Amino acid sequence: MKTDRIFWGIILVYIGGIILLENFNMIDFSWRYIWRFWPLVLIVTGINILFAKKKTILAIALVAGVTVISLGFITYKGLNNDSNTGITWSNDDKVEVERDSKELNAYTETYDPRFKIVKLEVSGGASSFVIDEYTDNLFEANIKGAKARYILKKTEQDSTVSLDFTTNNNKDFNFKDEEYSKVKLFLNTNPLWDISLKMGAGKATFDLSDYKVRNLDLEGGAAKFDIKLGSLQDSVSLNAETGVAKVVIKIPENSGCLIENTSELSSRKFDGFKENEVGDYETPNFKTAKQKIYINFKGGLSDFEVRRY
Known part of the structure; x- marks a missing residue:
């Protein structure tokens, strides 16, 4: 399986999951953190491009791991966004x-x-x-x-x-x-x-x-x-x-x-x-x-x- 398919698959599942949980009022996620951490998105996208044509288990694991960890970090910050807002x-x-x-x-x-x-x-x-x-x-x-x-x-x-x-x-x-x-x-x-x-x-x-x-x-x-x-x-x-x-x-x-x-x-x-x-x-x-x-x-x-x- 190509690494780019894994990358975009994880991204779509992530966005869909966050929206679904918000629809049921199970979480309150601040989407502004996607913009705040845009350099991180560039890094993850760059790694995916570097390994896009490689089908080795190591390449797939690296792309999937970096993507999941990055999205996990953004999710953590997005769910803990009101501590310093002043509102x-x-x-x-x-x-x-x-x-x-x-x-x-x-x-x-x-x-x-x-x-x-x-x-x-x-x-x-x-x-x-x-x-x-x-x-x-x-x-x-x-x-x-x-x-x-x-x-x-x-x-x-x-x-x-x-x-x-x-x-x-x-x-x-x-x-x-x-x-x-x-x-x-x-x-x-x-x-x-x-x-x-x-x-x-x-x-x-x-x-x-x-x-x-x-x-x-x-x-x-x-x-x-x-x-x-x-x-x-x-x-x-x-x-x-x-x-x-x-x-x-x-x-x-x-x-x-x-x-x-x-x-x-x-x-x-x-x-x-x-x-x-x-x-x-x-x-x-x-x-x-x-x-x-x-x-x-x-x-x-x-x-x-x-x-x-």
């Missing part, structure tokens, strides 16, 4: 951000009632993003992380304001646990929100049930998204484009919802939905509900779930 994740989905031990950077944009629509674009590298409280200002952000360097830009046009909240720490990127930034966002509940979140690896927990959200765009590589939508906006559009990610969307029971899933390799769990004639998924009340939510999933090896509450 406490409890069973009731509440998030507490610790504000001691490191400098906390704060950003604020004051509220102006003439702005009826806010277009917020947030982008960061390896970060944890949280929305679970509102503010009397238009926007606030608290960032914890020694290497976190963010810029807040504002542009205005009539009754619409655009906020661009992005990190500029690419030159100082560091793979140490303590260098991951922890970002807590606070939004005003009065305006209509269009929100875009882009990140490489990390975690996002957004409770948007008290906000009028019209559009929500999520982009992530090795990431976890936990999003709760409300019923204050008649039409909501959510688009999620991911690599290897876990995406959980919570929607109100009385809202009608249509899901378009264009990823064949991803797992999905849409309880309370039925497949329609074109292969999409919708709630039984989709056509009659006043408030409608449109969800589009695009992903590689991702886990998509929609829950009704």
